[in-house]
Amino acid sequence: MRRSFADDVRDGLQKSQKELQPWYFYDSLGSALFAAICELPEYTITRAETEIFRLNNTTIARAFGSPERIVELGSGDAHKTRQLLEAVITRQPRLTYVPIDVDGDLLESTSRDLLVRFPSLRIDAICADYRDIASLISAGPKTVFLFFGSSIGNLDPDAAAALLREIRRILGRGDSLSVGADLQKPKEVVEPAYNDALGVSAAFNLNLLARINRELGGHFDLSKFAHRAFLNEDKGRMEMHLVSRERQVVAIDSLSMQVSLEKSETIHTENSYKYAESDLDLLARDAGFAIEESWRDSRTGFIDMLMVAR
Ligand code: TRP
Numbered sequence: 001m002r003r004s005f006a007d008d009v010r011d012g013l014q015k016s017q018k019e020l021q022p023w024y025f026y027d028s029l030g031s032a033l034f035a036a037i038c039e040l041p042e043y044t045i046t047r048a049e050t051e052i053f054r055l056n057n058t059t060i061a062r063a064f065g066s067p068e069r070i071v072e073l074g075s076g077d078a079h080k081t082r083q084l085l086e087a088v089i090t091r092q093p094r095l096t097y098v099p100i101d102v103d104g105d106l107l108e109s110t111s112r113d114l115l116v117r118f119p120s121l122r123i124d125a126i127c128a129d130y131r132d133i134a135s136l137i138s139a140g141p142k143t144v145f146l147f148f149g150s151s152i153g154n155l156d157p158d159a160a161a162a163l164l165r166e167i168r169r170i171l172g173r174g175d176s177l178s179v180g181a182d183l184q185k186p187k188e189v190v191e192p193a194y195n196d197a198l199g200v201s202a203a204f205n206l207n208l209l210a211r212i213n214r215e216l217g218g219h220f221d222l223s224k225f226a227h228r229a230f231l232n233e234d235k236g237r238m239e240m241h242l243v244s245r246e247r248q249v250v251a252i253d254s255l256s257m258q259v260s261l262e263k264s265e266t267i268h269t270e271n272s273y274k275y276a277e278s279d280l281d282l283l284a285r286d287a288g289f290a291i292e293e294s295w296r297d298s299r300t301g302f303i304d305m306l307m308v309a310r
Pocket residue numbers: 037045150151153154193194201202204205229240270271272
């Protein structure tokens with residue numbers, strides 16, 4: 001059984017480096033804020049991937065072969081996926097789409113939209129954490145997995161490798177997994193993407209505390225916390241933290257817990273690894289895939305790869 005929000009908050013806030021798990025970002029407000037992040041001028045990931053799909057959707061659909069099932073990890077509003085689904089359905093109308101997302105409301109509204117747009121599509125939506133993929137999806141018809149955006153970067157390298165191996169076990173030889181990854185870039189480019197002028201990234205990060213207030217009876221005063229996002233060059237990742245602006249003690253009623261924070265102490269909320277192409281190659285090979293094709297956006301900051309099961 002997956003652990004609950006309450007369990008993870010209790011454990012995370014008792015560690016010496018306090019942490020909250022990033023999949024809890026996505027309640028309804030969090031998903032809406034993330035959709036806003038995707039529109040920000042500073043955040044290039046979503047536009048880059050949208051461009052890749054716009055220019056290459058028929059090539060990508062052809063490379064998928066003729067899957068009977070497309071499984072998407074962390075489907076969100078599936079905006080980018082629509083173009084690909086359209087290209088696949090044009091080649092072959094009998095298709096089942098299996099979106100997996102932790103936000104049940106978004107999953108439902110997205111599925112309804114897609115059914116209106118693609119009446120022949122069958123949708124088996126699953127509201128769950130995709131790290132449980134092995135228990136959610138069984139081996140079956142010819143399948144393509146989609147893992148878009150920079151989600152793979154939100155997993156530590158070991159966890160990313162483990163997830164890819166789980167997916168490989170579900171797939172048959174010759175089936176594919178399409179993965180997006182944000183490529184390494186200079187600090188001056190990558191840091192602003194997580195520190196936008198409008199403050200949406202800050203709101204998205206702070207919403208984790210607001211969610212604890214809403215759902216667990218927390219008493220976090222958001223004005224006493226700051227958003228901090230920086231490139232950790234040694235580890236090759238952006239790190240997101242919430243910084244306590246002063247020494248404080250915060251009660252969380254339903255956990256019967258008091259959280260003490262020093263001035264400047266942080267709660268670590270997410271990592272976003274930026275990949276080198278050679279690392280991606282290794283990651284694919286270790287999990288039993290070969291990268292057969294890849295597409296980069298025109299600014300070459302982002303890559304979508306077709307990993308084929310060997
Ligand atoms: N998955 C997104 C990423 O790694 C998450 C994200 C974008 C994020 N902007 C953020 C997380 C700002 C915290 C704060 O790009």
